[in-house]
Amino acid sequence: MKSFTDMCGAGATCMIRTAPHYRDLEWLQAKENSGDSRMANLYTKSEIERLLGSTDRSVVADALLNLCFNSDDPEWILDKCIQAIKDGGDDEIKGLAITCIGHVARMHKRIDRNRVMPILDRELDNPVLSGRAQDALDDIDQFVE
Numbered sequence: 001m002k003s004f005t006d007m008c009g010a011g012a013t014c015m016i017r018t019a020p021h022y023r024d025l026e027w028l029q030a031k032e033n034s035g036d037s038r039m040a041n042l043y044t045k046s047e048i049e050r051l052l053g054s055t056d057r058s059v060v061a062d063a064l065l066n067l068c069f070n071s072d073d074p075e076w077i078l079d080k081c082i083q084a085i086k087d088g089g090d091d092e093i094k095g096l097a098i099t100c101i102g103h104v105a106r107m108h109k110r111i112d113r114n115r116v117m118p119i120l121d122r123e124l125d126n127p128v129l130s131g132r133a134q135d136a137l138d139d140i141d142q143f144v145e
Helices: 004-008 020-024 026-032 045-052 057-070 074-086 091-108 113-123 130-143
Strands: none
Touching (some): 045 057, 057 091, 074 091, 091 113, 091 130, 113 130
């Protein structure tokens, strides 16, 4: 598994474990106390699917970050990010999903341009999300051959 610095670059920070629902999940304690210093995959795919359906924005954001930084399946990550954008959630969740698309390009060095370019191009017209869409496009241009 790549380290967070390998994936995101030196000096990068990310708050993965901030959602309040963590304190209610007994299995998290066991995973955090396992002695593994790497960023643990805190959720299974089925758990992420369930959390992405939450009405709590912090839960959805946490699930998006977890899948983005812990899944080795870039197509599945894209599926979930595209779904989060298309579901018409608030701009914070849409923006995070757009940012995660850029992370996929940077970390996995590949992306399905046919799927993501129309979505990112459309968000360039959104004054709230245009900067994040442009950043994701820049990541795709820089890191995907």
